Amino acid sequence: MTQQADPRFPAVDPAADAETTVPGTQAFGPAPAQPPGWPPGAPAGYGAPPSSPVGVGPMPAPLNTLSWLSVVMAFVVSPVAIVLGLVARRQIARSGERGRGLATLGTVLGAVFSLVGIASTIVVLVLASQVTATVQAATIPAPTAAAGSPAAPAPAAAPAPAPTTDDSTGRAQLMAGFIQVGAAADTMSTDLDQHRGDLGAMQRDFAAYRDAISQFRTTATTASLSPDARQKVDADLVPAIDRVLADLDTLSTSSSQSRLSAAADRLQGDSQAMVTAATTAVGG
Incomplete structure (x- = not known):
């Protein structure tokens, strides 16, 4: 039975020289020349990522919200300003945010305004207490006679009318x-x-x-x-x-x-x- 040649491979003449039958030699013709510009280079404009502009540093840390809020609350509700200022200082120490000076200012202003308010309230209450005590002392009725003691004589004059x-x-x-x-x-x-x-x-x-x-x-x-x-x-x-x-x-x-x-x-x-x-x- 005659074996047919595989059409996928070129026919080889047995009488040819062995050098011409070795695969990869000149039997298949000279190697094609490499086309110019191959392999392709990197696209134009492609390279290392651009560096930061000269003179531009890292972004500053954010400002703590409670620090400036404590300054505002010192003029509205001073005790609240003290609490906000102390909390802001703790947050800044933990997170590295800005606003430590504002937090300190809000705490100090809150303490000062609170002391002023307390002192004013004490002065007014003391004066009001003194006046109230005087009024009460003037309106206390005279003590009645004890049991078994002679009764005080009734006043001859008519009792004074009650204040209008x-x-x-x-x-x-x-x-x-x-x-x-x-x-x-x-x-x-x-x-x-x-x-x-x-x-x-x-x-x-x-x-x-x-x-x-x-x-x-x-x-x-x-x-x-x-x-x-x-x-x-x-x-x-x-x-x-x-x-x-x-x-x-x-x-x-x-x-x-x-x-x-x-x-x-x-x-x-x-x-x-x-x-x-x-x-x-x-x-x-």
């Missing part, structure tokens, strides 16, 4: 004005400590306190009081207020050291007399 509604309203107005005077006195004392040595600033402090005393005088002269209470106010409280006003006029206008010292001494005694008269008027 207008009288109670007037006393409440005097109490409110008296508390405002106490707050103004505390403010004047603080301002004088800050302006010590500055005569012009100290005189302005005295003038501001005089305005508060003048408003209290207006309240004392216009409050609705019973005839007996009105007589006491006009006879004792209003003249005491006028003496304090005269002392403050001298302190706020005079530049003589001797007059200032004398007026300051008078102001201390006249202020005490005004407080006593006001306490009596409020308590009845």
Whole structure:
């Protein structure tokens, strides 16, 4: 049986030289020439990633939100500012964010404003407590006779009428004005400590306190009081207020050291007399 040649391979002549029958030799012809530009090079523009521009460093760390929020809250709710500032400082220490100075500022402002608010509240409460205690002491009834002791004789005169509604309203107005005077006195004392040595600033402090005393005088002269209470106010409280006003006029206008010292001494005694008269008027 004759074996047919595989058509996928070229025919080989057996008589040919062995050198021409070795695969991969010149039997298949010369090797084709490599075309120019092969293998292809890298595309144009392709290379290492571009470097950062000269002079441009890393992006700064973000600003901590609670740090600036603590500064804002110091002017709104000061105790909250203290908490936010402390929390912000801990977050910054852990995350490396910016805003440590703002957190410290918010904590300090919150503490200062909180102390100022507490001090003002204490002053007002002390003054209100003193006035309330005076009113209660004036309205406590006299003690009754103990069992087995001789009964006190009944008074011959008719009992005094109960205070009217207008009288109670007037006393409440005097109490409110008296508390405002106490707050103004505390403010004047603080301002004088800050302006010590500055005569012009100290005189302005005295003038501001005089305005508060003048408003209290207006309240004392216009409050609705019973005839007996009105007589006491006009006879004792209003003249005491006028003496304090005269002392403050001298302190706020005079530049003589001797007059200032004398007026300051008078102001201390006249202020005490005004407080006593006001306490009596409020308590009845």
